[in-house]
Amino acid sequence: MTELPTKTDRTLGLVIDLDTCVGCHACVISCKGWNTENYGAPLSDQRPYGTEPMGTFLNRVHSYEVQPETGPAQTVHFPKSCLHCENAPCVTVCPTGASYKRVEDGIVLVNEDHCIGCGLCAWACPYGARELDQAEGVMKKCTLCVDRIYNENLPEEDQIPSCVRTCPAGARHFGDLSDPNSDVSQLVESRGGFDLMPEMGTLPVNKYLPPRLKDSWDDQSLLAPLLEPVAEEAQGFLGWLDKALDKLPGGTA
Amino acid sequence: MHPAPSVIVFSTLSGLGFGLLFWLGIDANPPTGLAAFIFFAIAFALAVGGLLSSTFHLGHPERAWRALSQWRSSWLSREGVCAILALLCMGIYAIDLIFLQIHATALGLIGAALSLFTVFTTSMIYAQLDTVPRWKTPLTPALYLSFSLAGGALLSGRVNMAILLLVIAAICQFIWWQRGDVALSDSGTDLGTATGLGERGTVRSMAHPHTAPNYLVKEFIFVIGRKHAQKLRRIAFGLTFVLPIICLLLPFSHVLAIIAVLSHVAGVATSRWLFFAEAEHVVGLYYGAR
Numbered sequence: 001m002t003e004l005p006t007k008t009d010r011t012l013g014l015v016i017d018l019d020t021c022v023g024c025h026a027c028v029i030s031c032k033g034w035n036t037e038n039y040g041a042p043l044s045d046q047r048p049y050g051t052e053p054m055g056t057f058l059n060r061v062h063s064y065e066v067q068p069e070t071g072p073a074q075t076v077h078f079p080k081s082c083l084h085c086e087n088a089p090c091v092t093v094c095p096t097g098a099s100y101k102r103v104e105d106g107i108v109l110v111n112e113d114h115c116i117g118c119g120l121c122a123w124a125c126p127y128g129a130r131e132l133d134q135a136e137g138v139m140k141k142c143t144l145c146v147d148r149i150y151n152e153n154l155p156e157e158d159q160i161p162s163c164v165r166t167c168p169a170g171a172r173h174f175g176d177l178s179d180p181n182s183d184v185s186q187l188v189e190s191r192g193g194f195d196l197m198p199e200m201g202t203l204p205v206n207k208y209l210p211p212r213l214k215d216s217w218d219d220q221s222l223l224a225p226l227l228e229p230v231a232e233e234a235q236g237f238l239g240w241l242d243k244a245l246d247k248l249p250g251g252t253a
Numbered sequence: 254m255h256p257a258p259s260v261i262v263f264s265t266l267s268g269l270g271f272g273l274l275f276w277l278g279i280d281a282n283p284p285t286g287l288a289a290f291i292f293f294a295i296a297f298a299l300a301v302g303g304l305l306s307s308t309f310h311l312g313h314p315e316r317a318w319r320a321l322s323q324w325r326s327s328w329l330s331r332e333g334v335c336a337i338l339a340l341l342c343m344g345i346y347a348i349d350l351i352f353l354q355i356h357a358t359a360l361g362l363i364g365a366a367l368s369l370f371t372v373f374t375t376s377m378i379y380a381q382l383d384t385v386p387r388w389k390t391p392l393t394p395a396l397y398l399s400f401s402l403a404g405g406a407l408l409s410g411r412v413n414m415a416i417l418l419l420v421i422a423a424i425c426q427f428i429w430w431q432r433g434d435v436a437l438s439d440s441g442t443d444l445g446t447a448t449g450l451g452e453r454g455t456v457r458s459m460a461h462p463h464t465a466p467n468y469l470v471k472e473f474i475f476v477i478g479r480k481h482a483q484k485l486r487r488i489a490f491g492l493t494f495v496l497p498i499i500c501l502l503l504p505f506s507h508v509l510a511i512i513a514v515l516s517h518v519a520g521v522a523t524s525r526w527l528f529f530a531e532a533e534h535v536v537g538l539y540y541g542a543r
Contacts, residue, residue, distance in 0.1 A: 002323045002327055054466065066453050116311050120378070124381075
């Protein structure tokens with residue numbers, strides 16, 4: 001049914017830290033790997049070794065430059081995948097009921113056996129989170145690694161989304177955002193996590209943590225006192241050499 | 254938005270077909286026998302041909318029947334259900350007129366209402382999308398309905414009604430274009446709100462996720478179409494409204510009628526191409542485009 005649940009038991013999602021993301025694209029690769037081999041149709045590539053290689057990805061990393069009114073510009077690496085919106089417009093537009101939001105954990109999924117590949121859900125998504133697989137003709141999207149997080153055959157540390165498990169910078173966090181005491185909710189609270197395009201009314205579950213502001217040129221460095229010269233005058237043998245050389249004709253430096 | 258030929262053909266032909274069915278359905282004195290057969294054959298060819306064409310862009314056309322299930326929430330599903338109900342009603346109405354010389358008035362009125370509602374559901378598929386500010390307006394249903402009614406009146410040979418409705422449709426089209434040109438900037442959505450970084454300064458896309466384009470870029474960012482948009486608008490306006498109205502004002506002849514219809518169809522197709530080609534999807538913002 002493509003009607004949205006009025007309330008979900010849990011609200012699983014990601015918190016992405018724009019301060020620590022280094023833009024290495026490891027999450028992109030691990031996502032592609034896991035989701036090609038597991039849930040649903042594989043993520044196909046078109047012309048992978050030819051001109052204009054293309055493929056289906058559930059997670060992509062953009063890079064932006066933010067230029068404040070004064071001071072240097074800041075580079076922000078920006079991973080983007082499905083935000084598992086509470087008011088997901090992609091679900092309600094689906095004509096077949098293939099797109100749905102789960103009551104138990106709020107994950108937005110596609111039943112690929114019912115998907116006709118009309119593409120309307122991708123049109124309805126403001127975030128570009130859905131991609132129509134060009135080989136399978138069905139809509140692909142982030143499943144929040146639904147086949148990992150409940151998979152008891154995996155070691156406990158692997159029962160989190162592939163992108164979170166892989167991130168070498170610790171920039172991706174997974175948890176229940178409906179529980180105010182969860183680690184992810186605490187992160188959002190303490191760091192001022194925000195929504196993307198809040199004006200769309202999609203109520204995204206995934207939150208982004210802002211990058212810290214760049215140091216200004218005038219800021220005093222914490223290390224400055226440690227960088228003071230420790231010896232004004234040379235001592236010992238070098239001191240004698242310095243004086244002896246000064247006395248030779250030819251001037252000083 | 255990528256102007257997919259199958260969707261343009263669909264919305265052009267089906268709009269005309271259902272418009273013609275509407276006028277045949279409410280006709281107090283409808284044609285019977287062979288004349289009815291010709292009118293209904295044209296209407297059904299346009300409406301059904303358009304619907305079939307729309308299935309060509311599906312990834313899995315063989316599952317299209319599933320699209321009838323979600324009419325409670327999905328405008329696309331409602332469109333499918335309405336179209337089938339309208340065609341069923343008008344099919345029986347047509348058989349009655351062609352073979353039995355019976356005018357089932359009530360059935361015709363129901364079929365006419367369903368035909369018009371089908372066009373409305375088509376327009377709502379676009380008008381519901383917050384992601385395409387150019388489409389997100391009550392003017393979009395007004396545009397689709399006025400085009401359909403005008404085209405139907407033209408095809409059914411209602412000269413005065415066609416002139417009146419063509420003028421109304423022309424006004425709708427003009428206002429729709431004017432509003433559309435400022436829709437994205439008026440929506441308040443930009444790369445700043447898209448990334449949530451706008452309050453810190455000017456956000457600029459520095460590097461795309463991949464060097465080659467992808468499905469999103471190909472589907473949502475169609476900039477080549479905008480190069481000649483203004484010229485194409487004038488051509489569409491001339492073909493859809495001006496030339497047919499001139500033809501209708503001149504003394505009646507079959508040649509002029511055919512010119513009016515063909516010109517109108519070509520104009521609507523051009524307008525529908527622009528409808529997609531000029532539309533900016535907000536996903537484009539993430540790619541530093543619009």
